[in-house]
Amino acid sequence: MTEPRSGAEPVRPGPLADVRVLELGTIVAGPFAGRLLADYGADVVKIEPPGGQDPMRDWGQESYRGHRLWWTVHARNKRCITLDLRSERGQEVFLQLVEGADVIVENFRPGTLERWNLGWDRLSAVNPRLVLARVSGYGQTGPYADKAGYASVAEALSGLRYINGYPGQAPPRQAISLGDSLAGMVAVQGVLAALHHRSVTGQGQVVDVALTEACLSVLESIIPEYDKLGRVRQPGGTRLEGIAPSNVYRTADELWLVVAANQDTVYRRLCTAMGRPELADDPRFADHRARGENQDELDGIVGDWVGSLPADEVRRILDEAGVICGPINTAAEVVADPQFRARGMLAPHFDERFGEDVLGPGVVPVFSDTPGEVRWAGPPVPGHHNGEVYAELGLSDADMAALTDEKVI
Numbered sequence: 378m379t380e381p382r383s384g385a386e387p388v389r390p391g392p393l394a395d396v397r398v399l400e401l402g403t404i405v406a407g408p409f410a411g412r413l414l415a416d417y418g419a420d421v422v423k424i425e426p427p428g429g430q431d432p433m434r435d436w437g438q439e440s441y442r443g444h445r446l447w448w449t450v451h452a453r454n455k456r457c458i459t460l461d462l463r464s465e466r467g468q469e470v471f472l473q474l475v476e477g478a479d480v481i482v483e484n485f486r487p488g489t490l491e492r493w494n495l496g497w498d499r500l501s502a503v504n505p506r507l508v509l510a511r512v513s514g515y516g517q518t519g520p521y522a523d524k525a526g527y528a529s530v531a532e533a534l535s536g537l538r539y540i541n542g543y544p545g546q547a548p549p550r551q552a553i554s555l556g557d558s559l560a561g562m563v564a565v566q567g568v569l570a571a572l573h574h575r576s577v578t579g580q581g582q583v584v585d586v587a588l589t590e591a592c593l594s595v596l597e598s599i600i601p602e603y604d605k606l607g608r609v610r611q612p613g614g615t616r617l618e619g620i621a622p623s624n625v626y627r628t629a630d631e632l633w634l635v636v637a638a639n640q641d642t643v644y645r646r647l648c649t650a651m652g653r654p655e656l657a658d659d660p661r662f663a664d665h666r667a668r669g670e671n672q673d674e675l676d677g678i679v680g681d682w683v684g685s686l687p688a689d690e691v692r693r694i695l696d697e698a699g700v701i702c703g704p705i706n707t708a709a710e711v712v713a714d715p716q717f718r719a720r721g722m723l724a725p726h727f728d729e730r731f732g733e734d735v736l737g738p739g740v741v742p743v744f745s746d747t748p749g750e751v752r753w754a755g756p757p758v759p760g761h762h763n764g765e766v767y768a769e770l771g772l773s774d775a776d777m778a779a780l781t782d783e784k785v786i
Contacts, residue, residue, distance in 0.1 A: 407482050431759075467786075482568070508581045510571075515589055529550060536593065537593070544611055621669055643700055737754075
């Protein structure tokens, strides 16, 4: 494992502190999976090509002191080395790394590792206990397997994008790479399941993750509704059709609040809090199905009440009544939120490019006995940990100098 940066507190082992991961590939899903594993304490060694870099180093909407900030978070807790996987000598060095690895995470187009003579047959022959997580647009098999895939298309093809937005309008996207993040999380789930299986059988395996399928997996009842009812769910704007009241409502001071009281007991509490207890027994709204059938009318009633009060007053009343509500926060409001701060979900990353901390998301979930943590931000340059990692393979300074001259590292 790696040492903390100078002056930092000692590194506390996370639940994956004994796991070594090799991360291949670039933006976004594979590196996101690597980040999550690193957050949980795994020793993640990220490989970039000599003379090149993961484009994510330059990604992000704005710069700070000449650098983009996405890299700060997405490469945190990783050690970065350079290695030419296309060259025979580079492949030999890579296989040495594979011998001591538990997991490889890659998100190349299917067939790339095979073209480099680094397919599963060769990797598993070197290390039968290896878990290989392969993240791609459409998966390793099927008629679309050879196609390049991005999260935006995966969200669209899976049906996830269609149900977003308002009826009759162009389906919008989230202002993040949602499909990549979903695929990265599914990849980590698969890796953990495969590591558990290995602990029983001693055998590694391939974890095949498609961006399209990760998006499809969160569609709840949409597929069975079509299968058995012939119903194609349409975009619902700010609400889910048939789930009421659960919507966004504008307050008297023109802020938006989410109020979610669709469960019978919570709805009854909402009626009392609004000073309208009779609505709890009104046949139009008396149970879940009735409220769904009269959703527009009920939304109007709740919206009128919310719109008569400032946001702080609505939140106070509903919090005291045990009704679920909350603001639609901007990034500035998230950073100021006491709940996130109390649980360590706004974590400083010491970024060597700036010589100061950069705030980013904390480690999820929270572990009671083996907490993950942000140990450092993304390493500032490709190959930052070459000396350290290759020395662990037994390579001398002269060996590394020769590999550098040959452009292998």
